[in-house]
Amino acid sequence: MTSALAFDLALAALVLAIATLTIAAREAMSAVISFIAYGLLLSLAWVRLRAPDVALTEAAIGAGVTGLLLLGAAATIGDRQAGAAPPLALMLAAGLACALVASGLAATTLVLLPEPAPTLAPPAMASLATTGLGNPVTAVLFVYRALDTLLEKVVLVLALLGVWSLAPDRVWGGVARLGPDAPPRAMLVFLAQLLPPVGMVIAIYMFWTGADHPGGAFQGGAILAAMWLIVLTARLADMPATSHPGLRLLVLAGPMLFAAIGFAGWALADAFLAYPEGYAKPLIILAEAGLTLSIAATLACLVAGPATRTPPP
Amino acid sequence: MTIFAACAALLMGLGLFGLITNPQPLRKIVAFNILGSGVFLLFGIVARRGAAAGVGADPVPQALVITGIVVAFAATAMAVALLLRLFADRGDTRLDHESAAGTEPARDDCRPP
Numbered sequence A: 001m002t003s004a005l006a007f008d009l010a011l012a013a014l015v016l017a018i019a020t021l022t023i024a025a026r027e028a029m030s031a032v033i034s035f036i037a038y039g040l041l042l043s044l045a046w047v048r049l050r051a052p053d054v055a056l057t058e059a060a061i062g063a064g065v066t067g068l069l070l071l072g073a074a075a076t077i078g079d080r081q082a083g084a085a086p087p088l089a090l091m092l093a094a095g096l097a098c099a100l101v102a103s104g105l106a107a108t109t110l111v112l113l114p115e116p117a118p119t120l121a122p123p124a125m126a127s128l129a130t131t132g133l134g135n136p137v138t139a140v141l142f143v144y145r146a147l148d149t150l151l152e153k154v155v156l157v158l159a160l161l162g163v164w165s166l167a168p169d170r171v172w173g174g175v176a177r178l179g180p181d182a183p184p185r186a187m188l189v190f191l192a193q194l195l196p197p198v199g200m201v202i203a204i205y206m207f208w209t210g211a212d213h214p215g216g217a218f219q220g221g222a223i224l225a226a227m228w229l230i231v232l233t234a235r236l237a238d239m240p241a242t243s244h245p246g247l248r249l250l251v252l253a254g255p256m257l258f259a260a261i262g263f264a265g266w267a268l269a270d271a272f273l274a275y276p277e278g279y280a281k282p283l284i285i286l287a288e289a290g291l292t293l294s295i296a297a298t299l300a301c302l303v304a305g306p307a308t309r310t311p312p313p
Numbered sequence B: 001m002t003i004f005a006a007c008a009a010l011l012m013g014l015g016l017f018g019l020i021t022n023p024q025p026l027r028k029i030v031a032f033n034i035l036g037s038g039v040f041l042l043f044g045i046v047a048r049r050g051a052a053a054g055v056g057a058d059p060v061p062q063a064l065v066i067t068g069i070v071v072a073f074a075a076t077a078m079a080v081a082l083l084l085r086l087f088a089d090r091g092d093t094r095l096d097h098e099s100a101a102g103t104e105p106a107r108d109d110c111r112p113p
Helices: A003-024 A028-048 A052-077 A088-112 A121-126 A136-144 A146-164 A186-209 A217-233 A245-269 A280-304 B002-021 B025-049 B059-090
Strands: none
Touching (some): A003 A028, A028 A052, A052 A280, A052 B025, A052 B059, A088 B025, A121 A136, A121 B059, A136 A146, A146 A245, A146 B059, A217 A280, B002 B025, B025 B059
């Protein structure tokens, strides 16, 4: 057995064990904490699958930002009055059904996947030179399938609209509250003062390097959002009111800039979201810069949730 | 690669089990995320199998997964916000409430202004 195989086996076993712990944990809070550990381990599996871009996204958004969101919910709700567990017979039946589904999927993935595997890597690499980019994943996201990426940003904005519209009428357009009511601990305040300058540099580097190396707008935006969230949790700054025009502009700026570049493609390169010859890379960097800021603002607002306090006068 | 393929299938089974059997909505959301990450991992297998032209994994499924992770987060945020609103209005998060006329708690924000 080679060391790589042993590592993969150990990693897969650990991922499965922690996923089982997440499902089986007695308390909601322990389930959420194991879920964060699970997400971080899963990003290692993504590295082993030679997908470092996905690994970064999984660690930053799948484990980090989702984990923070779930931590807040678990702290608020806890385990109060959640309803009774289903009877044992139902549990066994569900377990059997899920085991069947899992073995069917395992059989499909291990045996039935076509050989040789279909791949779009050669055409993606063949056109890479015309985009001026070095990272094929970024090329797929911003050149070949740019419409998906634009619509995904719209999904983020729509989700934020949905979350904000859950605010009760009396605090409409008010301020979202993050973290417990108790004053923050000195350690958290210290970290919130220490980390953001470093995190912002890493976020900008990650956005910038995304053109040629693993990274990009999503990962950079998630790190930027995390920096904003730690400052908010430590109460070093207040969340702007959801009715604040600047915040709304920040959320919309990235998708609108990207859509504007897309419409300009009609005039300059005869297709929606097409880039004129030789200008692909600068336009993509411009769109990514706007999107990084908008993703950061949207992710942070989604974690902070709907308004809970009336807006300041 | 086969190890992670089996891992992905088992994760989907585990997530589905938690989604069905756990009575707490928050735990159902967590289980749904595990189910989703299993599906994403399957995309990772498909990408890795499509390694060609000097790249370690087919970039198209990778880009789909990156989009998927972000959309999954957006859906989770929406679900959590709905759950927290339910909790704020009712004081619990039971999904098996009998919606008889009288059990609805008074809601302060539905009154006409």
